[in-house]
Amino acid sequence: MDTIETIRNEWIGQAERPSARPTHVRRFMRVVRSLSMWIARLLERRRSRLALLEMTDEQLKDIGVSRCAAHREGLRPFWD
Numbered sequence: 001m002d003t004i005e006t007i008r009n010e011w012i013g014q015a016e017r018p019s020a021r022p023t024h025v026r027r028f029m030r031v032v033r034s035l036s037m038w039i040a041r042l043l044e045r046r047r048s049r050l051a052l053l054e055m056t057d058e059q060l061k062d063i064g065v066s067r068c069a070a071h072r073e074g075l076r077p078f079w080d
Contacts, residue, residue, distance in 0.1 A: 042078050042079060043078070045078055046078035049073055049074045049075075049076060049078070050074060052065070052070040052073055052074045053070065053071065053074035053075075055070065
């Protein structure tokens with residue numbers, strides 16, 4: 001039973017140990033992750049605006065958007 005407890009305690013110790021990466025690397029990875037998420041949101045916004053332009057009048061009526069409002073929203077830049 002001592003061997004199992006030793007192995008288990010080693011695993012727990014590894015999980016509690018702070019990351020071996022230096023602080024600047026973790027900060028850089030956080031910035032890269034944040035930037036990629038921001039770009040993904042911009043692209044998704046653009047895709048949804050383009051989808052508005054492709055909808056029929058019946059589909060727009062179902063979601064409560066006029067053709068004029070859909071056109072105005074669809075032509076907005078992705079960063080806006």
